[in-house]
Amino acid sequence: MTTVTKISPFKNEPFTDFTREENKTDMQAALAKVKKELGREYPLYIGAEKIVTEDRTVSINPGNKDEVVGRVSKGTQVLAEQAMQQALQAFESWKKVSPVERAEYLFKAADLMRQRKHEFSAWLVYESGKNWAEADADTAEAIDFMEFYAREMIRLSETSIHQPLTKMEGEDNQITYIPLGVGIVISPFNFPLAIMAGTTVAAIVSGNTVILKPADSTPVIAAKFVELMEEVGLPSGVLNFIPGDGIEVGEYLVEHPKTRFISFTGSREVGCRIYDRASKVHPGQIWLKRVIAEMGGKxxxxxxxxxxxxxxxxxxxxxxxxxxxxxxxxxxxxxxxxxxxxxxxxxxxxxxxxxxxxxxxxxxxxxxxxxxxxxxxxxxxxxxxxxxxxxxxxxxxxxxxxxxxxxxxxxxxxxxxxxxxxxxxxxxxxxxxxxxxxxxxxxxxxxxxxxxxxxxxxxxxxxxxxxxxxxxxxxxxxxxxxxxxVGVHPFGGFNMSGTDSKAGGYDYLLLFTQAKLTSRKMK
Structure with a gap:
C-alpha cells in the first residue's frame, strides 16, 4: 500500500446538481447500466471464500415489485461460526497493520466510489426506492465517512496528539488506542450504503475485523460495497459478509463469546433486544461486549x-x-x-x-x-x-x-x-x-x-x-x-434513540478502540 505522509483537510463530498443537463444525462446513463445488471446472484464472503447457498434473499425494487434487484446467498449458523473463526484469525495480523496503511485502504475505496458515484446511487434508486437526490446524498455520505475516518485514525495514531498526561519526573507515560477484536455490524435499510459503509470502515480502520450483516431488504448494495473493498485489496477475513436471518445469524453472532462489540442501526425494539442479549456473559467470554446503537427517534x-x-x-x-x-x-x-x-x-x-x-x-x-x-x-x-x-x-x-x-x-x-x-x-x-x-x-x-x-x-x-x-x-x-x-454535525441521540455515538464525529473511533496506558521508569 502507498504510505500517507500528510493529511489534507477533510472536505465533504459535494452533492450533485441534477438541474444541470450533463449531470442528469450521467445519472440516466448510470441507471441504464445498472438496470442491465439487475437480477445477479451474490455470494457470501467468509475469509478468502465466496460461498453460494441454495437459500437466497431475493431483493426486489420497492418501486416496481416485478423487478428483481438481485439474489443474495443467505448465511446459516454454521456459516456464521465459520465467519467468526475467519475474523478471529484475520484479527491477529490486521491489528498489527499500521494505522496509516489501514487508512490507505479507505482512501482508495473512497476514490473508486467517487469515480462510480452515480452507479452506486443507481443501485440505491433501484433497491431502496430513493430518488436521485436522496441516493446521491447517501453515496456522498459513504465517501465522506471513509475519508473522514481514515484521516481520524491517522490523527489518533500520532503520538503528539494523544491524550495529554500530567508529566511525572523520571517516567515516560503514554496512552495508545488499540483495537477491540471482532465486531458485528448490523446495518439498516434506510441508509444502506452510507451507514453500512460508515460503521464497517470505522471498525476496520481502527484495527478490528468485521462480520457484516446487512438489512434483509437491501443486501445488494452491501454486496456491491464488499466487492469494492475486495477490489482495493483489503486482506481476506478483515471484512466478512453474511446476510441471513435475524435470529439464526444475527442473534447467534451477538451472543457469541468471541464477539467483542456490536454496531447496530435500526429499530428501538431490535436495539433493545441486542442490548439485552449482548449484556450476558457466556462461557469462554472474557470481556463485557460494547454496544454502539442508533435506534431511531420521534x-x-x-x-x-x-x-x-x-x-x-x-x-x-x-x-x-x-x-x-x-x-x-x-x-x-x-x-x-x-x-x-x-x-x-x-x-x-x-x-x-x-x-x-x-x-x-x-x-x-x-x-x-x-x-x-x-x-x-x-x-x-x-x-x-x-x-x-x-x-x-x-x-x-x-x-x-x-x-x-x-x-x-x-x-x-x-x-x-x-x-x-x-x-x-x-x-x-x-x-x-x-x-x-x-x-x-x-x-x-x-x-x-x-x-x-x-x-x-x-x-x-x-x-x-x-x-x-x-x-x-x-x-x-x-x-x-x-x-x-460528516464532520460537521456528528450524529447520535439520547434516551431510546441509542447510545449517542456521534457518527461522523471526532470521538467516534474511540468506540472501536480501548485505551492502553504504558508507564516506563526512566534511568
Missing part, C-alpha cells in the same frame, strides 16, 4: 410566532417526507404556537399536496416505502391517526406497482396521541398546537426518544432557552432536522 420541529413561517413550513415538509419519512431523523411531528398555528398548517398542507408520488427511477419527489411489511404498518398508523387527529391530506395508498403511500398530514393531534409518541417510519406527519413557545418545547420533550429536533424563532432569548432545554442529540435552529453532514 423527532419534531417547534415553531413560535416570531419565526419565518414560510421557511418553517418548508422545513417541516422536507423533514417529514424526505425519503418517505424513512429516516431516524425524520421530523414526524411539529408543534406550533397557537397564534400562528392555522397559518403554518395551511402552508404545510399546500406544500405536501404539491409533492408528486412516483418511480424513483424517474426521480419523483416521493417514492415507495421499503416493503410490504412497512407499508402495512404505516397504513395501520394512518388509520389510528384518523381517530386521533384531523386528516388534511393523504391518508391512503398511492398509485403504482410498488409500496406507495400518499404523504399524509394530520392536524389538531393531542401531544399524548400514538401518532405523536410512536415512531411510524413513513410519510406521516402529526401537527400539534401549543399555547406558547415554552409549552411547545415541553411538548417536544415529551417523548422517550431524543435524536433530532428543530426550533424556528427569531427571538435570541428563546433560542438560547431552546438550545439548553430541547433534549436531543442533534438540535437545529431555523433549519430542518434532517441532513447531518
Amino acid at each position: 423527532d419534531g420541529v417547534v415553531v413560535d410566532e416570531t419565526a419565518d413561517l414560510d421557511a418553517a413550513a418548508a422545513a417541516i415538509v422536507a423533514s417529514a417526507f424526505g425519503f418517505q419519512g424513512q429516516k431516524c431523523s425524520a421530523g414526524s411531528r411539529a408543534v406550533i404556537v397557537e397564534s400562528v398555528y392555522d397559518e403554518v398548517v395551511a402552508k404545510v398542507t399546500e406544500l405536501t399536496k404539491d409533492l408528486r408520488v412516483g418511480l424513483p427511477e424517474e426521480n419523483a419527489p416521493v417514492g415507495p416505502v421499503i416493503d410490504q411489511r412497512a407499508m402495512e404498518k404505516i397504513l395501520s398508523y394512518i388509520e389510528i391517526g384518523k381517530e386521533e387527529g384531523t386528516l388534511l391530506t393523504g391518508g391512503s395508498r398511492a398509485d403504482g406497482n410498488g409500496f406507495y403511500i400518499e404523504p399524509t398530514v394530520f392536524a389538531d393531534v393531542d401531544p399524548k396521541a400514538r401518532i405523536m409518541q410512536e415512531e411510524i417510519f413513513g410519510p406521516v406527519l402529526a401537527l400539534a398546537k401549543a399555547a406558547d413557545w415554552k409549552e411547545a418545547i415541553e411538548i417536544y420533550n415529551d417523548t422517550e426518544y431524543g435524536l433530532t429536533g428543530a426550533y424556528f424563532s427569531q427571538d435570541e432569548e428563546r433560542i438560547a432557552y431552546a438550545l439548553e432545554t430541547m433534549h436531543c442529540g442533534n438540535l437545529y435552529i431555523n433549519k430542518k432536522c434532517t441532513g447531518a453532514l
Whole structure:
C-alpha cells in the first residue's frame, strides 16, 4: 500500500446538481447500466471464500415489485461460526497493520466510489426506492465517512496528539488506542450504503475485523460495497459478509463469546433486544461486549410566532417526507404556537399536496416505502391517526406497482396521541398546537426518544432557552432536522434513540478502540 505522509483537510463530498443537463444525462446513463445488471446472484464472503447457498434473499425494487434487484446467498449458523473463526484469525495480523496503511485502504475505496458515484446511487434508486437526490446524498455520505475516518485514525495514531498526561519526573507515560477484536455490524435499510459503509470502515480502520450483516431488504448494495473493498485489496477475513436471518445469524453472532462489540442501526425494539442479549456473559467470554446503537427517534420541529413561517413550513415538509419519512431523523411531528398555528398548517398542507408520488427511477419527489411489511404498518398508523387527529391530506395508498403511500398530514393531534409518541417510519406527519413557545418545547420533550429536533424563532432569548432545554442529540435552529453532514454535525441521540455515538464525529473511533496506558521508569 502507498504510505500517507500528510493529511489534507477533510472536505465533504459535494452533492450533485441534477438541474444541470450533463449531470442528469450521467445519472440516466448510470441507471441504464445498472438496470442491465439487475437480477445477479451474490455470494457470501467468509475469509478468502465466496460461498453460494441454495437459500437466497431475493431483493426486489420497492418501486416496481416485478423487478428483481438481485439474489443474495443467505448465511446459516454454521456459516456464521465459520465467519467468526475467519475474523478471529484475520484479527491477529490486521491489528498489527499500521494505522496509516489501514487508512490507505479507505482512501482508495473512497476514490473508486467517487469515480462510480452515480452507479452506486443507481443501485440505491433501484433497491431502496430513493430518488436521485436522496441516493446521491447517501453515496456522498459513504465517501465522506471513509475519508473522514481514515484521516481520524491517522490523527489518533500520532503520538503528539494523544491524550495529554500530567508529566511525572523520571517516567515516560503514554496512552495508545488499540483495537477491540471482532465486531458485528448490523446495518439498516434506510441508509444502506452510507451507514453500512460508515460503521464497517470505522471498525476496520481502527484495527478490528468485521462480520457484516446487512438489512434483509437491501443486501445488494452491501454486496456491491464488499466487492469494492475486495477490489482495493483489503486482506481476506478483515471484512466478512453474511446476510441471513435475524435470529439464526444475527442473534447467534451477538451472543457469541468471541464477539467483542456490536454496531447496530435500526429499530428501538431490535436495539433493545441486542442490548439485552449482548449484556450476558457466556462461557469462554472474557470481556463485557460494547454496544454502539442508533435506534431511531420521534423527532419534531417547534415553531413560535416570531419565526419565518414560510421557511418553517418548508422545513417541516422536507423533514417529514424526505425519503418517505424513512429516516431516524425524520421530523414526524411539529408543534406550533397557537397564534400562528392555522397559518403554518395551511402552508404545510399546500406544500405536501404539491409533492408528486412516483418511480424513483424517474426521480419523483416521493417514492415507495421499503416493503410490504412497512407499508402495512404505516397504513395501520394512518388509520389510528384518523381517530386521533384531523386528516388534511393523504391518508391512503398511492398509485403504482410498488409500496406507495400518499404523504399524509394530520392536524389538531393531542401531544399524548400514538401518532405523536410512536415512531411510524413513513410519510406521516402529526401537527400539534401549543399555547406558547415554552409549552411547545415541553411538548417536544415529551417523548422517550431524543435524536433530532428543530426550533424556528427569531427571538435570541428563546433560542438560547431552546438550545439548553430541547433534549436531543442533534438540535437545529431555523433549519430542518434532517441532513447531518460528516464532520460537521456528528450524529447520535439520547434516551431510546441509542447510545449517542456521534457518527461522523471526532470521538467516534474511540468506540472501536480501548485505551492502553504504558508507564516506563526512566534511568
